[in-house]
Amino acid sequence: MKIEWMKAPTGRRNFLKGATALGAAAAMPMGWAGTAFAQDDGVLRVRAYGDAPNMDPAHSVGVVEEEIHAAIYNKLIQYKPGSEWGWQLDAASMIEQVDPTHIKFALRDDIGFTNGHGAMTAEDVKFSFERIVAEATESPNKPDMGPLSHVEVTGEREGTIVLNEPFAPLWSIALPYITGNIVSKAAVEATGGRIGSDPVAESGPYLRASWSPKEKTVLQRNPNWKGDAPAWDTIEVYPIDDENTAEIAFEAGELDLTRVSLGSVARYRGGVPNGGTLVENPSLFYVWLGMNLDHPKLQNQKLRQAIQHAIDVPTILEASYFGAADPSTGIIAPGLAGNRAQGLVAPQANIEKAMALLAESGETNVSLTLDILNKTTYTTMAQVIQAMLAQIGITLEINVLESGAFWASGENEDLQLVLNRFSMAPDPSYATAWFTTEQAGIWNWERFRNDEFDKLHAAASAETDNAERAAMYQRAQDLMEESGAYRFITHEATPVVHSSRVVPALRPDGLSLLRYFGKA
């Protein structure tokens, strides 16, 4: 056979000879000398649970990107590492709330942007903050900036943030979190107003040296940084979705820090490999069982209350979180204003009361569905709840949904019971925002509608007296619980392990503040 279109030196017979040789080669000993993994001093390797493709704070999708942004950009104030929520000065040399709607600031004079974009000025602050709230930017993070009116520039490095109304979350979210990152006006305008997957100008103690999608982000020390020198020359951030993989990588010495699964906490309490340390932080997540108030089967408040009392939260936590998480009293985590010391319904089940409530309700042969996300934790939790409700004669069918379908449940009018878990930023307003009347059928899946709750949510954001504010959020959670539509379960936990050569700098909820990481 003659193959005209193939000019390669090998023919059919040669190919067969080659394949034969391949088989023969297999008989050879492997001779592969594996090399032990070596760690370079000066390189900190940490795990993030996702990739960070977006370098624009206006379009950042959350904590994963913020971990990188916080290291390469500056804010007026940054979260302070430690066990209590608070902030410290960053780019600002001074910041002061002069009245409920005016915040004066002055910038340090030693911060400059890369790529020749000069020193950071008050114009950059004005541009960065006003850009977030501008309609044209279409920033999903706009609510974080609340009622920002504008920023008045009063000097090269001085200005005043002007609000339309008082806004307490300014100090807990707007300035120290995603929207507080200051970008270079000149650099962003030069690219047409949008920052993509590459930062156009950086100013922080670290610079993003490279980004390999789905593989790693490399940060390197900014040679022109004039502030306190960061401890590590290089930080490599690995996006690893699977916690078990991250744990194995940590134990193999390839990661210096990772969040670990709650299921592994007991093992690590007995000792962390390679002389590492386990740090157990509370989390801001909140997990609850919700009941759709619009569903015909759940119209009876006594039935809903019977379900609340039939569920034993400690048993759920033992089974699903291996005892590594505590019961919650609401949607606002400990450490934040508005956290309740205790809820209206005790964490422990009260079966007698539940049966009495069910009898009062007059409902018989109750059969309900529970929608959950397809994660082992929720499957276990659902099975425990199923067994508990069976004790009072309620039959529960569990619907396990893939994440896309699950997160669209707001539109599902047939939804009955749902196990849910929301994340939040460290301000109580971030939690209550999803349970207002206008969110019914969107993110308020219980269709909880309560005028008093709505008013409390609106008023508490503008309340600058902390004690008053806390009382408002506590009352708001009472209203949620009284409706019978919620059985609060837990805020989970954030267990983190780190190697012996690292002094981690973590927020109170266990998330990393990379720029402050030290060496042991």
Place this chain on the structure above:
Amino acid sequence: MFNFALRRFALAALILFVAVTLMFLMIRAVPGDPVQIMLGPRATPELQARLTAELALDQPIWRQLVIFYGNMMQGDLGTDVFSGRSVTQIVFQQLPFTLELIFASILWSAALGIGLGAYAAAHPNTLIDRSVAVLSVSFVAAPAFVVALLSLLLFAVQLQWFPAIGVGDGFWERLDHLVLPAFAIGLSWVGYIARLVRASMLEVLGEHHIRTARAFGLSERRIVMVYALRIAVLPVVTVIGVGMGFLLSAAVFAEIVFARPGLGKLVIDSITTRNYPIVMGSVLISTGLFVISTAVADLVNAWLDPRARTST
């Protein structure tokens, strides 16, 4: 041969069209508003409306399909919703990682599988043959994810011979990072190929031309290695072609367990976030890879064994 190749590639194009169209329809049949899932809870209605229009999600499904194929013909697979980067760029950035994993897995499993199969066939019903049979079946039966986890614990955590995660920088580091994932997804193929080669080899060893070669006094080693193995290896070519599809799916979990970038991980992440442009771009490329590899395997088979040209 040319006509055969033409027919085979026409069939490949048809398979690609059907597979991609089915995927296009399936992803749209999954519940959940893709725009809401993509943009998250805090996106403004204006942004949601703009993205809906950009992705043509406000159009009837047939029109969306026409637009997709129209853009595809012009080499435009769209733009990533999150980063604004071109889907083509994103997919082709991930593709090499998956390809190198698949090729490394095929290479070592074919080399060892052919060797074991040939050796067992040359020594039928001996202890070695039986040992190879037991080993082969064990390899086939061992779930790849179990092999992956055990090899990680042994070779990465305990012995620290190989890295556990990532892909490394530079040729040698990349090779080093390939060892464990390629081992995990290639192991079952060793057993499969060994069984295949053994059976095929035994059949060939009973044929007339082998008997003739023996009558001419050629050494048994030469008969096995040169005359028998080159024919017995033919089915492996076809199996490897079809195996590309299986290896692509195996690569998905390997990429997750070993925290490697790659097409599989990209598809999973994109389906979860309903990032339609990336899902379709990745599916198009991975389906294309599978279809092309099976077509090439058929062509190679036809080239090596002229009888195969008339059978398709």
